[in-house]
Amino acid sequence: MSTYAARTIDELKNEYAAVKGHYEDLKARALSLNMARGKPGKAQLDLVSDILTVLTDPAQCVSDGIEARNYGELTGLPAAKRLFAELLGCKPEECFIGGNASLTLMYDTISKAYTHGLLHSEKPWCKEEKIKFLCPCPGYDRHFKITESFGFEMINIPMTPTGPDMDLVESLVKDPTVKGMWCVPKYSNPDGIVYSAETVRRIAAMKPAAPDFLLMWDNAYCIHEFDGDFVPFDDILTLCREAGNPDMVFEYASTSKITLPGAGVSVMAASVDNQKYMESLLTIQTISYDKVNQLRHVLYLKDKENTLKLMKKHAEIMRPKFQCVLRWLDTEIEPLGIASWQRPKGGYFVSVNTVPGLAKRTLALCKEAGVVMTGAGATFPYGKDPQDSNIRIAPSLPPVEELEQAMDVFCTCLKLAALEQKLA
C-alpha cells in the first residue's frame, strides 16, 4: 500500500470508487454514534456508583467538627482540602473546594478578574482597553469560549511534543496587555501531551510584564493515566513560588472523570494570598458549596493511594477504546500519509492532524453517516483552525463495539476527503 501522494490519478480514481462504495454501505446502516465529547461511558458510571451509598447516616455528616449538612465553610471541608492537596501535591490551605464543575471555578476566576480585578491588578480588566490571552492550540474549546466571551484577544501558541512553544510565550508575555495563558499541562486536551519538566519550569519562571498575569493551569487529567502507572508531575504552585511568582497561578481539577461526571467536586488551588483575595469575592457569590457531596467524595476516595487504584479500574475500561482508535488509524490511515497523531497514555482524546484542508470535510462526511464528532476548528480560538487540519477523537463514551463502527466511518470519511482533494 503506498501513500496517496505517491499514486497516479488512475490509482486514486480506483481508490475513490472503492472508498465511496464502502462509505455508501456505512451510510446505509443508519448509524447514530457519538465521539464528540470527553464523556465517560456507562461502564465507568457503574464502576463508581457505590459513591451513592457511602454516606447515608446523619451521624456520618460531621467532618472535623463541621456539620456538612448545614450552611457554612465557604472554602470547603478540611478533609476535602487534604484529599485534593495530596492528589495535586500542594498544601491543603492552598485548596478551595467548589461545586461540581472546575469549569465554573475557571469562569468565575476570569469573570472576577474582569469585574473586580485580581490580587495584583491595577484595575478591573473591564476597565482595560485591551486584554490578550495566550492559547496553546490545539486546545480545549471550553477554555477558549470563556476568554472569547469576555472579549479578550486570543493568541495562538503552537503546541510542541513537550508543551507550548516557550520561546514564543516568553517573548509575548513582555507585552503588558497579555494578561494570561491557558494550560492543560498533563495529557493536554486534545493532544494528550505531557508538558516536559523543562517546559513547566520555564512557565513557572516567566517574567510577564502584566503584574496580574493569570496562569490558568487546568490539571484536568492529573491522575488520568489509561496506559501504565501514575506519572508524577511537579506541583506548579511550588515551582511558581520558588521562581518568585507565588500569585501568578491558579490550578484547577475535579473528580468529574474520577467519580460521577455530573455530580463531582472541583478544586481551585492557589497561593494563600490568592485564596484570601478570592474568598473576599466569592463570599458575595455563595454561602458555601455542597459539603455533603464533598464528604461523600472524601469517604469514597479516601486518599491518593485508593484513588489511584480506582483510576486503574477506569484505565481498564478506557484502554481498549484508545487501542481501538489507534489500531484503526495505524492500519487504515498511517500507510496513506494523509494524517498524523499522538499516542497518549492518559487523558480523554486522540488528536488527529490531517494534511491541510481535510478536517471540515471529513467531519461533514462523518455527520452524514451518523457519527457525531467535535466540530472542526473547535480546538482553536474562535473555532478557526488555520490549517483546517485538527480533529479531536473522543472515544470514551461509546462501547468498543460501537467504536469499531465509528472508527470505520471516520477512517473512510478521512480517506474520502483526501481523495476528493487530490482529484479536485
Added chain:
Amino acid sequence: MSTYAARTIDELKNEYAAVKGHYEDLKARALSLNMARGKPGKAQLDLVSDILTVLTDPAQCVSDGIEARNYGELTGLPAAKRLFAELLGCKPEECFIGGNASLTLMYDTISKAYTHGLLHSEKPWCKEEKIKFLCPCPGYDRHFKITESFGFEMINIPMTPTGPDMDLVESLVKDPTVKGMWCVPKYSNPDGIVYSAETVRRIAAMKPAAPDFLLMWDNAYCIHEFDGDFVPFDDILTLCREAGNPDMVFEYASTSKITLPGAGVSVMAASVDNQKYMESLLTIQTISYDKVNQLRHVLYLKDKENTLKLMKKHAEIMRPKFQCVLRWLDTEIEPLGIASWQRPKGGYFVSVNTVPGLAKRTLALCKEAGVVMTGAGATFPYGKDPQDSNIRIAPSLPPVEELEQAMDVFCTCLKLAALEQKLA
C-alpha cells in the same frame, strides 16, 4: 409597669441598677449562643436526612431518559423543573435548575448583566456611567452586598406592612439609570412581611425607563409558613407577562430550608426568552449542575402536596422558637415602649425596630455577654441603618432552651441600651 419615657430619672436609675445587675449575672454564665443567621437547627437537619438514602441504586439514575450521573442538561432535569414549577406556580420551561445556592444564581444574573448585559440591554452594565438599584429595607444583607460589590448606587426604599413603598418605587423607576430592584415578596427578610396582592400587581405593572430593568424576585420563603397553612401567592411571571413586562423579572428559590441547607437545589424562573438568553451565557460557565442531587430532591420531595406536608414538620420545630422570641419581647419589652416588631407567620426572622440609636449598642452588649446576632446595620445598604434601629433576630439555629437564655440576654441588653441613652 410603665414605659421608660414615662418614668422619672430616679425610677430609671433604679431600673438601670436592676437591669445592670441581671446583665452581669448573665455575663457570668459565659454563654456562647448564636442568633445571627437563618440557619436551620439540628432537629431540622435530622428531619430531612432521609434524603441521604433516597437514591442509592444506579438503576434509579435515569430520569425522563436522561442519565443523571453523566455530563449534560445545562438547564436541569425536566422532573426538577416540573417540581419547582408546581411549587412556584410557573411553567416548567420557565425554570432553570442550578446548584446548591440560589444566591449564586442571583449573583450570576447580576454579574452577567454587568459583563454582558441582559436580554434588552443596550450595552453591558460595566459600560454604563451609573447604575442605581432599589433596595427595600430593612432587607437581606447578602442581596445588598452583591449590588454593592458591583459598585451600583443603592437607594433605600422604606418597607410598609404591605411591602415596599410603591409610590416611591413608581416614581424612581422613571430614572433610566435605575436598573433594578431587590424583593423578598413572601415573609420578607427580615420583617416577615407578605407583599399584598395590590403591591405585587403594582410591581408587575411598573413602567421603568430602563429597557433592561431587572426585578430580582427572591422567593426564598415561598412555602415556609411556620404558623398556619400554606398561603397561596400570585405567580410573578404570569403577572409581569400580563402587564406587558414578560422579561422584567427573574425569580429565585431553593430547597435550602426545605431539605439540607448546605446540599440543596436552586431554581431561577424567568420568561422563556430570558431563559434562552441566560442559557447562551451560562453554557460558557458550566456544562451542567449536579443532576444526581436534583434527582435526589425529586425522589424525596415528590410534589407540592408532599413538600407542604414536610414544611408542616419544619413548622412544628420552628414555631416554638418564634413563640419563645415573641413571648420574651411581649413580656419584657412591649410595656417599656422602646421597640416594636412584626409578628410573622413564616420566614426565618423577627425584625425588631428599637427607638432610634439603640441597635448598635444593644448588639455590642449582646456580644459581650456571649450572644452573637446579625450585625447592626446589616439589613440596610452599605450596612448603614439611618436610624440605628433595626435588629434581626434569627431564632432557627438554637434549641428552645438556648433561645430562652439568648432572649433573656437580648431583652436585658436592649433595656440597658435604652436606659444608658435616657440617662446619658
